[in-house]
Amino acid sequence: MNTHDAGPAGGAPPAGPEYRVAHLQDRLASGELGELGVHAEVRGGAVLVTGTVPSARCRDEVLAVVREELGGLDVHTDVVVSESSSPDHAEELS
């Protein structure tokens, strides 16, 4: 049975993982974090969150928001901190 219009008017909004992922991206970008470099996508039955952030504290903050926004979903995270070492070689441009 199609339940598209089964809910009461003014009831809870649909909570499919796609919308929740979109809301997560919105919150990461526009909130205090200002984080545009973390990408979340629905893959199979889970959500994959990837990206590189400037500090361990920033990563902790991102992961806390992910837990809040995607609670109850199967989430895999791979958020790493930027590498700040000197390069070990140069590129020769012709």
Next chain:
Amino acid sequence: MIRVAAVGDIHMGPDTRGVLRPAFDTLPDCADVLLLAGDLTRHGTTDEARVVADEIRGLGVPVVAVLGNHDHHDDRQDEVSGLLRDAGAHVLEGEATVLSVGDARVGVAGTKGFGGGFVGASAGEFGEPVMKEFVRVSRRCADGLRTALERLAEEDCDVRIALTHYSPVPETLAGEPPEIYPFLGSYLLAEAIDTAGADLAVHGHAHAGSEHGMTTGGVKVRNVAQPVIGRAFHVYHLPLRERVGADAGTPAG
């Protein structure tokens, strides 16, 4: 040969104070100039800009920067630029600077740039005022870059570099979702680079992109966003063009 160090998207704030300085202190041994390709702060606050300023002050190599979209977020871009200039950086927006490296003259033209997309999938100056303004901003940035590069051509530079935050080409965005390419760069920047000429184009902004690309006109493009290069900076060795003509090298005027 000119040794160009470059990085973008360092997104500094109080919690990353001093993180890049040990690597930056090695610059005089491996580079002649450091280019900063925008998004130097997280939110564009003056507190964050002071962290960046301290990180680059007294480095021993000249520093040339453009701002990124993050550096505009707090609407204090002029103050951010001022703090970086106080620390010795050249901050460019539709402008150029010429640096002396030994006997060579290195010209850098810079703009933040903006979005709009690439050939075949680009925004047009049509419809709602906000849509038209979006495209006009991108066009103004590209025009500023072209004018600055043309000025460098008149100033007898041995090497000319285009420095932007947004990307001039789609190749260096590979890895990002194609749907967001129009928010990551504009072909107008590449057209400006190819029209005026340059030896290298450097940009940031696309954290999940790729390092290497090229404009239609054959100018090498490098995405130096820190998450892409995985280092505090990358170094590119640029050959000096041979001067042609008996009086080449004589300063004009």
